[in-house]
Amino acid sequence: MDNSRKECVVGIDIGGTNTKYGIVNRSGTILSTGSLPTDAHLPFSDFSSRVTSKIIQKINLLESPHHCMAVGMGVPDGNFMNGMMHDPPNFSWTNVPIASSFSELFKCPVVITNDANAAAMGEARYGEAQGLDHFIEITLGTGLGSGLFVDGTVVLGHSGHAGEMGHIIVDYGGRQCECGLSGCLEMYVSNKGIMRTLKECLTKYPNSLLHSIPMEELGGKEIDLAFDQNDSAAIACYEYTGKMLGKGLATAVSILSPEAFIFYGGFSNAGERLLASTRESMNHHLMDVFKETTTLKISNMKEGTGAILGATALAWDVADDKIKLNY
């Protein structure tokens, strides 16, 4: 290694539409960030070479010379244990040895994990979970992801896929999920789930303010605004969502007893509008010993940076030999 260069790591967050990255120094300062289209319909090799050359160019453009020690990546359906991207929805790439491919290009160790675990790691190192040994990060987007911290470490489980809270069943025989099960938590608490609930609420409340907005333009912001104006459909939508979310959280509390759930991304911007009914439902579905033992918080990480920061946290652990990779 060239000792005249400072050390940095790269965090990459691969999304279905865009891939975001950040270059971070040892103190956690983001030296540079950027984004480029993922173009998941094109071959993987096209993607990997575009991303690598762009980031190496950015490192070379930093004010002082830096040496990239490791790269961490938040990868949809990415498996930390074997470095593989398995079969994520909306991607034409399946079973890609993504860690080793990028490692050849970057010429340094590359570590991957799934996007929810990356967000949890970012939260633990830089966000609301600093100092917490037991917490669960809930990522709200198209679906619902979760990253578990137990005794200060992310839980991967035997299969490497621990933390699929989006697919615990909160309504047996309920809404059909794409995964094949029915009544999965993410069918109620995610962009797709909440918008479906909203539609149902809108048919019940013909006087809702939200009828004035075309369905395809409706989202969290519009529901929040209507909620703040006491709109019945918006209130009913968040109440139902909170009730279902509270059921799922209570189940996780009975098993893991975390200190906090931290919500990141998407509908987490609804804040207390959604969390008040969630908290009530969670405590309602808990035995006494657990009531009021787990707090609900909104992440303070800027949307889009959570997974990047988490990926860099993981990259530093690899750079510092705290984690040994099998790939």
Add this chain to the structure above:
Amino acid sequence: MDNSRKECVVGIDIGGTNTKYGIVNRSGTILSTGSLPTDAHLPFSDFSSRVTSKIIQKINLLESPHHCMAVGMGVPDGNFMNGMMHDPPNFSWTNVPIASSFSELFKCPVVITNDANAAAMGEARYGEAQGLDHFIEITLGTGLGSGLFVDGTVVLGHSGHAGEMGHIIVDYGGRQCECGLSGCLEMYVSNKGIMRTLKECLTKYPNSLLHSIPMEELGGKEIDLAFDQNDSAAIACYEYTGKMLGKGLATAVSILSPEAFIFYGGFSNAGERLLASTRESMNHHLMDVFKETTTLKISNMKEGTGAILGATALAWDVADDKIKLNY
């Protein structure tokens, strides 16, 4: 310490009716065991002095002189973090500083945990879970307890009460539980739950062999025998129990992805009679990525010794300074 004496630890398993103990050497050999009535209606001080004097007497009677390095206890509603026995059902003692009380009497460190965690620790050190980093011990008795191992360590959670799988809800609005919730797993999968299901099945199947036995004499053995003779009520009872158990296990797999569930005590003696339908239901309620990733096993620890062995495993960790106690 007297160097001419060999080292041993004591494991104690406090039950509602009887308290069992074992004296164990470093290689895990049980040097002596015994049992005495708990008499939980009498004052705690009566219990603690009786137990201590009996065990010290037993240590003094061992073939060669031994020195007790530490005592580990499996305590109903016992909290490892603060050494307290909180408010277990069927005991007149509440909020007893049980670890420090026994520590004064034994004149050595005393560590406690709840009975399911103790069983899990015994399983990890001496039983079916040797070499497993991720497993969940399910203890079947009057209720259903669980002890979680993640990354080779028992999970206590933020409150110290992690692992209350008996109270995850598998049927919203279902059977009323003593804990105040309804539809808790232990209302279906425990002595009380299974006997209730059996009663329901017996009304459905008037020709069942089990009608010839008085209800108060019916238990696991009788159901197993009837099952083996293709008795419809016995088969329906275990099918329903397995269906509900599979739902609960699937939820835990989606969250923690353990390598195995290991069943200990009570109805676990039913073995494959119960596990076949449980496995089917578990896989039915799991998304593809988890199907067939978690095995179901029956503990190979003799009933009654599991929690004692686990408690001694914990005691050795304390004796060897691997665990620091706050009490």
